[in-house]
Amino acid sequence: ILGATFCPTDGYADSYSIVSGFASAAKRLGVKVHEETEVTGIELTNDKVKGVLTTRDKFEAPIVVNAAGPYAGIVGGMVGLDIPIHPSRRHIFITEPLFSRPNRLESLNRPNLPMVVDFHNGFWLRREGLCLLFGMRNPDEPDGFSTSVDWRFFTDTLAQVACHRLPGLSDIGIMRAQAGLHSDTPDYMAILGETPTIHGLYLACGFSGHGFMHSPAVGRLMADLVLGRETPLLNTWSLGLDRFRYQVEPRES
Known part of the structure; x- marks a missing residue:
């Protein structure tokens, strides 16, 4: 070994316990969590999201967030989107x-x-x-x-x-x-924000192994975007899906 770096403030956490805590807190706020429920389609009306079809039921919703991890590309393909998730x-x-x-x-x-x-x-x-x-x-x-x-x-x-x-x-x-499974993108950066062609469909995927660490900030960020609020966290334009089309250099902080 020729060299190494050490950061005394780094750490790790129990992902299962923390995600369970997120779900419990969401339920207390009225969120319904449907486990073992596969998404089979997304309904559109004039390029606007209308709802989600699943193996359990149909859910009407004007806004859908695709946070399907390694399966985000498959979900995007349901509405003709090419999401480069590997x-x-x-x-x-x-x-x-x-x-x-x-x-x-x-x-x-x-x-x-x-x-x-x-x-x-x-x-x-x-x-x-x-x-x-x-x-x-x-x-x-x-x-x-x-x-x-x-x-x-x-x-x-x-x-x-x-x-x-x-x-x-x-x-x-x-x-x-x-x-x-990891969900990797070509530049190993996340894809965040509303899709450029379908109104009401947002992406929060492709974190390339960093999703658990970024999840608190991304949850806040996506809430701000969906509600139309200004977000103090970052400008998501360079992390949007269009960056692969226009070859924009992503900036993540």
């Missing part, structure tokens, strides 16, 4: 408890262990309770919607990278694994 699989592997028996990772037994990222290959790790949580993208895998765990990638590539960066991992077993 879904890519990411893995998370969770070790057995590290400190239940002696091993070479005793030095990690401290509550303030930072998240570590190797930018050379994208490998990352952090502590999760008494376990370690780590992962890495397969750079040779094409875009796709598979969320199954690729154990061949783990044994052939990821395990070797992990044990090279942290040799003591070779003594530790894997307790469980899971895979999910």
Whole structure:
């Protein structure tokens, strides 16, 4: 290792608990959350949003926010929009408890262990309770919607990278694994704002792995845009869908 950077104010959070908290707060304010409900179409009248069709029911609404993550491109295609979202699989592997028996990772037994990222290959790790949580993208895998765990990638590539960066991992077993999807854009910046051709259809997608971190600010921003209020956060024009058409350099702060 030739060098590294460290930011003592960085951190990480439990995404499941926080998203559940967002949903609970929304319900207290009167929002209805329909889980396991697939969007099958968006109804338009003269290029204006009229409502949403789902596997459960039809919902009339003059405003729709497409925040469908890796599936945002599919939702956009329902009304003829080309939204350049590229879904890519990411893995998370969770070790057995590290400190239940002696091993070479005793030095990690401290509550303030930072998240570590190797930018050379994208490998990352952090502590999760008494376990370690780590992962890495397969750079040779094409875009796709598979969320199954690729154990061949783990044994052939990821395990070797992990044990090279942290040799003591070779003594530790894997307790469980899971895979999910990133929603990447060509410039790895989010797409925000109303679509240029369909009134009432807004986009909040393509965060390229940063959506959880940006979610509080994006929620406020989208509320301001939908309600027609001036937003002090940022000018979303350079983050709009049209930037790919006019090759605008996005500015994100």
